[in-house]
Amino acid sequence: MATPQATPQPAQADKGKGKELPRATAMIVIGMAGSGKTTFMQRVNSYLHSRNQPPYVLNLDPAVMHLPFDANIDIRDTVDYPEVMKQYNLGPNGGIMTALNLFTTKFDQVLGHVENRAQSVESVLLLPPDPPPALTETALTPSYVLLDTPGQIEIFTWSASGSIITDALASALPTVVVYIIDTPRTTAPATFMSNMLYACSILYKTRLPFLLVFNKTDVEPHGFALEWMRDFEKFQDALLERRRTHGEEDGPAYMDSLMNSMSLVLDEFYKHLRAVGVSAMTGEGMDELFDAVQEAREEYERDYKPELEKITAERERKKEAQKAESVTRLMRDMKVSSSGDSAQVPQSELDKYLDPSAAGQDDDEEEDDDEGEVIDRSARTDYYELPARRRGTGPGGTVELEDGSQWPAP
Numbered sequence: 001m002a003t004p005q006a007t008p009q010p011a012q013a014d015k016g017k018g019k020e021l022p023r024a025t026a027m028i029v030i031g032m033a034g035s036g037k038t039t040f041m042q043r044v045n046s047y048l049h050s051r052n053q054p055p056y057v058l059n060l061d062p063a064v065m066h067l068p069f070d071a072n073i074d075i076r077d078t079v080d081y082p083e084v085m086k087q088y089n090l091g092p093n094g095g096i097m098t099a100l101n102l103f104t105t106k107f108d109q110v111l112g113h114v115e116n117r118a119q120s121v122e123s124v125l126l127l128p129p130d131p132p133p134a135l136t137e138t139a140l141t142p143s144y145v146l147l148d149t150p151g152q153i154e155i156f157t158w159s160a161s162g163s164i165i166t167d168a169l170a171s172a173l174p175t176v177v178v179y180i181i182d183t184p185r186t187t188a189p190a191t192f193m194s195n196m197l198y199a200c201s202i203l204y205k206t207r208l209p210f211l212l213v214f215n216k217t218d219v220e221p222h223g224f225a226l227e228w229m230r231d232f233e234k235f236q237d238a239l240l241e242r243r244r245t246h247g248e249e250d251g252p253a254y255m256d257s258l259m260n261s262m263s264l265v266l267d268e269f270y271k272h273l274r275a276v277g278v279s280a281m282t283g284e285g286m287d288e289l290f291d292a293v294q295e296a297r298e299e300y301e302r303d304y305k306p307e308l309e310k311i312t313a314e315r316e317r318k319k320e321a322q323k324a325e326s327v328t329r330l331m332r333d334m335k336v337s338s339s340g341d342s343a344q345v346p347q348s349e350l351d352k353y354l355d356p357s358a359a360g361q362d363d364d365e366e367e368d369d370d371e372g373e374v375i376d377r378s379a380r381t382d383y384y385e386l387p388a389r390r391r392g393t394g395p396g397g398t399v400e401l402e403d404g405s406q407w408p409a410p
């Protein structure tokens with residue numbers, strides 16, 4: 001039977017394979033509005049807590065009013081979404097996009113927190129001085145990093161910040177894209193096809209291991225979807241049947257021939273996909289989900305990691321070349337200025353070329369930076385003294401540990 005502890009300890013599982021993979025697996029949860037992402041996050045979160053494996057949770061939706069689970073890092077702590085809308089005169093979607101862009105500029109800090117917690121040894125350094133006895137080091141070293149994304153799917157999947165966040169995370173941790181589908185709303189062949197095309201576009205954009213999660217199976221079992229994915233003739237039969245029973249209701253008849261052709265094209269795509277059915281509401285299918293995540297992690301290690309390493313090396317090479325070019329340009333400019341033909345290069349300019357991180361760091365700017373600091377709520381030394389409400393424990397049901405602290409109930 002599948003359990004989340006299937007994630008191997010790096011010391012054993014990855015020994016002898018070059019650089020050790022972090023113990024944690026990142027799950028980026030993406031889905032159409034209303035597909036059940038938040039409920040799914042809550043379910044996965046409480047499932048892992050019930051197995052004494054609290055995940056490390058990131059909320060990237062700045063507009064969410066209420067989070068029914070604890071988030072270690074919450075975009076709302078760093079970016080004030082209503083203020084962003086007001087200041088930049090934006091509507092709700094523009095506001096979410098801008099808030100995400102602003103947060104992305106701080107994502108190196110987020111990665112710092114995540115990487116520290118994902119490595120078992122370093123995580124000890126982040127433990128509060130008196131962690132409750134019920135929470136052992138293993139429990140505080142997450143095996144899973146969960147990332148909840150904004151409800152408006154395109155804001156994450158088709159924005160530069162979404163790509164930056166995905167790429168950065170994938171270069172730090174084994175990462176899996178979890179695509180949530182609202183099963184009851186996918187029973188019409190046309191809707192199913194649209195959803196699959198969207199999934200296909202995300203897969204090709206991220207190039208990461210991909211997992212289709214048919215949610216709400218308590219309302220509609222996902223068997224029909226698996227059948228359509230396995231056998232395109234079954235999908236084409238369903239299309240014919242739908243046309244017979246619904247007539248032109250789903251659109252003009254020529255759409256059917258388009259979908260017929262697409263089902264053939266997507267046949268190859270389906271072969272590379274893992275699909276599971278879950279009910280975020282009842283908790284059904286969680287074991288199969290973690291089996292599939294474990295398989296996806298192995299795929300990351302086998303196929304994606306070597307590719308990523310190649311890209312990273314190439315990027316480093318380009319950066320070095322750019323740096324060398326800047327220095328050459330600077331030296332040329334300095335020669336001109338020392339001959340008295342133009343103004344001297346100010347020291348601050350020199351600093352910029354020689355150490356870009358040191359450029360323009362006066363006291364005021366440092367203060368501004370502190371304002372947008374990314375907060376790891378769980379790494380605060382006074383974390384356990386904070387009232388449960390401040391720690392984000394929502395009313396979605398909690399369990400009390402031996403020391404009296406609250407965690408989301410399974």
Ligand SMILES: Nc1nc2c(ncn2[C@@H]2O[C@H](COP(=O)(O)OP(=O)(O)OP(=O)(O)O)[C@@H](O)[C@H]2O)c(=O)[nH]1
Pocket residue numbers: 031032033034035036037038039040150151152215216217218219278279280281282
């Ligand atoms: N029956 C059933 N309902 C579900 C399930 N998962 C989610 N829902 C319901 O679906 C609705 C949407 O769920 P959310 O978790 O808010 O969906 P979301 O994708 O986060 O929504 P946005 O944040 O708007 O994108 C809610 O009414 C949930 O109660 C499930 O497994 N079964």
